[in-house]
Amino acid sequence: MKNYTLKVHDVKKETQDTITLCFKQPGLRKIKYQAGQYLTLSFRINGRKYTRPYSFSSAPSADAFLETTIKRVPEGVFSNYVHDSIQVGDIVEVMEPMGDFVHTNDESINEIYFWGVGSGITPLISIIKEVLISNPLVQVNLIYGNKNFESTIFLDTINQLLVQYTSRLKVWHFHTQYTHDEKHHFVKSGRINQEFILNLLKDVAIEKTAHYICGPVDLKNTIKEALAVLECPKATIFSEDFELVKDPKDFEDILTQHVNIRFQGNDTLVEVLKGKSVLESALDAGIELPYSCQTGSCNTCKGKLKEGKMRMIGLAKDRDDLEKEDYLLCCSYPLTDNVYVEIGN
Structure with missing residues (x-):
C-alpha cells in the first residue's frame, strides 16, 4: 500500500456543513486515480491516529487538483477535526486511491x-x-x-x-x-x-x-x-457502499472474547466486546492497524487467522480475492476465545 503526503491548496465551502479539500499533486510521484474512487486521509487527533476514506469529487480529465468533499457529521471526530482545523498549506497523509465504483466504457451503453x-x-x-x-x-x-x-x-x-x-x-x-x-x-x-x-x-x-x-x-x-x-x-x-449492513440475528451467538493480534512483530491480547469488530477493538486498545473503508470493500485491514474461529458480518459485496484464512478485520467477529490473528508479514 503506497502512502503520500499532500499539501492543501484550497478549502472550498460547498454548503453550511460541507467543504472540499483541494490538494496539489505531488511534484514527483503523481497520483493516478479513476473517477469515483476514494482517497483515504489520516490525522492524529488527541494522540490517536484516525483514518477515513472520502470519495474524489474531482475527475482526472476535468480537474488539475485532487479534491475530496467532506460533510460534517454530528459528533464525528474526524469530520469535525477537518472542518475546524484544516487550513491552506497543511500537509496531509493519504493512502493511494482505492475503490471499484468507477465507470468502465461500454459501447453498448448510450x-x-x-x-x-x-x-x-x-x-x-x-x-x-x-x-x-x-x-x-x-x-x-x-x-x-x-x-x-x-x-x-x-x-x-x-x-x-x-x-x-x-x-x-x-x-x-x-x-x-x-x-x-x-x-x-x-x-x-x-x-x-x-x-x-x-x-x-x-x-x-x-x-x-x-x-x-x-x-x-x-x-x-x-x-x-x-x-x-x-x-x-x-x-x-x-x-x-459506505456502511456495513448488520442483521442482529448474525450476532446472536457472538460473545465478548479475547483475540491475540500479532502486528509489527508484537503480540497483543485484545478484549473484543460483543458487537464490536476486531478492528474497532484493536484501535480502541491503541494498536494502529492499517485500515481504510471499514465496510469490507477494500483489503487494507486484512489479517490471517492462525487459530480459533471468526465470522465476517455485513460484507457489502462478495469477495473472491480472499483465501480461506483471510479475514477483513473491520467486519470480523471472534466466535471462540483462542483467536490468533496475524497482520502483515
Whole structure:
C-alpha cells in the first residue's frame, strides 16, 4: 500500500456543513486515480491516529487538483477535526486511491443514470464530469435528493455543467422541504420513489442504460427494485457502499472474547466486546492497524487467522480475492476465545 503526503491548496465551502479539500499533486510521484474512487486521509487527533476514506469529487480529465468533499457529521471526530482545523498549506497523509465504483466504457451503453442523495453526490459528480468529457456520445442523467437548494452539494457545479452540456445532461432535484417555484419545474417534492423511476424509464431502451447509485440503503433498494421490474441487466447497475449492513440475528451467538493480534512483530491480547469488530477493538486498545473503508470493500485491514474461529458480518459485496484464512478485520467477529490473528508479514 503506497502512502503520500499532500499539501492543501484550497478549502472550498460547498454548503453550511460541507467543504472540499483541494490538494496539489505531488511534484514527483503523481497520483493516478479513476473517477469515483476514494482517497483515504489520516490525522492524529488527541494522540490517536484516525483514518477515513472520502470519495474524489474531482475527475482526472476535468480537474488539475485532487479534491475530496467532506460533510460534517454530528459528533464525528474526524469530520469535525477537518472542518475546524484544516487550513491552506497543511500537509496531509493519504493512502493511494482505492475503490471499484468507477465507470468502465461500454459501447453498448448510450445513456447513464446517476442516483444520489445528500453527500452521496460526491463520487457521482466525479464520474459525471469524467463521462461528459470522455464519452461525447453518452447521455447523462442525474436524479439527486436533498432537503432544499441550500443543502445541495455542488449546486453551482451542476448548474455550470447544465450550461456547458445543455444537450447531454439532464437533472432532476428531489426536495423534502419543497418550495413551489415555476422557474424550477425540474424540482419535485419528497423523496426519489419507484413511481417516478418507472415513469422516467418507461420509454427507454433499458438494456442500453447504466445506473450508478450512491446514498442510503433505502434509496438503493428503491432504485434496484424498480430496475428489476423493468428487467434492467444487473451487470449495468453499480452502487457505492459506505456502511456495513448488520442483521442482529448474525450476532446472536457472538460473545465478548479475547483475540491475540500479532502486528509489527508484537503480540497483543485484545478484549473484543460483543458487537464490536476486531478492528474497532484493536484501535480502541491503541494498536494502529492499517485500515481504510471499514465496510469490507477494500483489503487494507486484512489479517490471517492462525487459530480459533471468526465470522465476517455485513460484507457489502462478495469477495473472491480472499483465501480461506483471510479475514477483513473491520467486519470480523471472534466466535471462540483462542483467536490468533496475524497482520502483515
